[in-house]
Amino acid sequence: MKKQPPLLVSQNSEGFSVIVRGKWVKESVPLLQSAFTSLTCKPHASYTFDFSSIETFDTHGIMLLLHHIKKLEKEYCIVQTTGASDAFKTLFSICQTHYPHEVPRPKKERMVLSFLENVGRTMMEGYKTLASFFSFTGELSHAIGALFFKPANIRLKATLYHIEQSGAGAIPIILLTSFLIGVVIAYQGASQLEKFGANIFIVEMITISAVRELAPLLTAIVVAGRSASSYTAQIGVMKLTDEIDAMSSMGFSPWNFLVLPRLFALIISLPLLVFFADVVSTFGGMVIASTRLDVSFVEFIDRIKETVALKHLVIGLVKAPIFGCIIATIGCFRGFQITSNTESVGKYTTISVVNAIFWVIAMDALISVFLTELKL
Template identity: 40%
Template sequence: MKTEKQKFLEMRKDGANSVLILRGDWDFKTSVFRLDELKKKLLDHQGPLKMDFSGCQKVDFVFGMFLFDLVKERSLNIELCNVSENNACALKVVKDWLEKEEDLESQKAGKKYELMITKLGKSIVETYNTFLNAFNFCGMILFYFIKSVFNPKRFCITPLLYHINESGFKVLPVSILTVFIVGFAVALQGALQLQDLGAPLMSVEMTAKLALREIGPFILTLVVAGRSASSFTAQIGVMKITEELDAMKTMGFNPFEFLVLPRVLALVIVLPLLVFIADAFAILGGMFAIKYQLDLGFPSYIDRLHDTVGWNHFLVGIVKAPFWGFAIAMVGCMRGFEVKGDTESIGRLTTISVVNALFWIIFLDAVFSIIFSKLNI
């Protein structure tokens, strides 16, 4: 092996410069041993190095890829000299191709950043347009509501009653169960903590106030939003795809008066009623939790609830309900009118409408919390 190494590779000193002399053929048939020895010499050498190809008979693309990849990977300072015309042609093709690849990679990286900036810009514009459309949609709802007030004959009472039942009372079973479970869990955890602090009876007013202000109204509204926002979007979206909306306009029926206004008013009217029922079951869940944890009887719980919890806590939850109902119905209907083309659009916008409705519920809840805290309510 030593003889082979000396035959094909030789390191010499040319004054201050080091020269690595290559001999023989360096192509795809070159042994792994020779390539390893070449790699070792290149990596072990410090500083500039000349590679002399005067004794090299044949160089192909495979060796060129091996050499230039090594130079690029380890940032080697190498100068090629005494390269024959054929060998220089092969090495030049490889070098040009690698440089072209580097340019393409840099262009792709630049396009990637451009794409990220473009997507960010599009999302900002879409968000801005969504807010504009929402305000415009709210204005149209208000306009047609006032128009119906001054012209009661145009008011659609049958769809209103239908949606009060469909979007309101039919959601009661799952809402009541959810509110009861959450009220029970929160009251149980609160009772455990207050019991450790030596104030177990305070869990009554804590859980009751929390149930009336947040748990009952908020959990109920989340359930209604998941059900109603998606159904409104899907119903109106399907009507748009099947051209039922165009048929309504042709027959002289305004889609806003027949589709949007009944849905909005239905949730605005029915949600406070549902919140009242949800409050009762949230308190009931807390009552069972405290009975289980503290062994406090139901009459004692009710007496302490009456003494420590005022009507203002109940009204806080009731006041928020119509605004939540308006937001849910507005988002669901608005997204339904945005459906275009195919059923894929319905699925996408149905998902978006639920997410938007949940966002507005949380946002409005935060706004009301700030307002009520400033008013000491």
């Protein structure tokens, strides 16, 4: 008796009919593979596989069937199955689920198109961030305005706590930084003024540059590095642990409890820190002026009284609350941007410090240009 082939292919008006017969197991794979030579692949044709005549099967036979079915599907053929037993359907479904998929080759990126895509994506992200920031500052302004009608809602203890943490905690680093800035200005000025015998002008150089520009700017940068990152991390962790949602659900305003105490703390503490930095940086300059240029402390102070206008000190102190408002707003805003994963805490903490320092420097430049135009 002649052995029947494992595949019987016939064509009808609806397409091709493929009857699968025999043993579809590991030992028969070479014979089964050669049987597929009778199965021609015509694009967009219809193929119906009949599994009712299969005697035995295992994963090797089914994976071979799947391999050739996938080849037909790549040619946009319509493949249907019929006559399968429950056991065959179960194993066929498992093999189909775990069938290895081809990894598509990465498309070659064109430099110009990739650059334009990155520019567009960056602009869209910047637009979304800007819109979110305006929304945040609008709600913050509303919360501040509401306090004028209900001053009792001001959380005085929380504000004092943040003044201690953000203000008093920054004194040691500001002390060291300000003293070194005064020393550097005096050293650089002394080497130039000695050439012209104008030693006494070191007083104006140190005092005006320190109290008007350098002390407020460097104090704000130090506070931005400490407080902006701290505010972002604290609010971000509270958001990750759903404390902010719990606070809102209990009727407590996150603005009154989280944002406003931090904002008021920096607005109050930064002018005090700047005044402290003014004194220390001036003292550092006095030390170098005394040792390098023979300008005594008494002469230095008398020269300040005679030639240095009070407006320079006032301008530096006026900048301080503006810088404090910028640092606190950015730090809190980035904290609320943190999403539900710990990686975003580090990401937005870094971004908040960079943004705060940048906008402090930018605002200082704008104020300097504005005051120069006003002849102040």
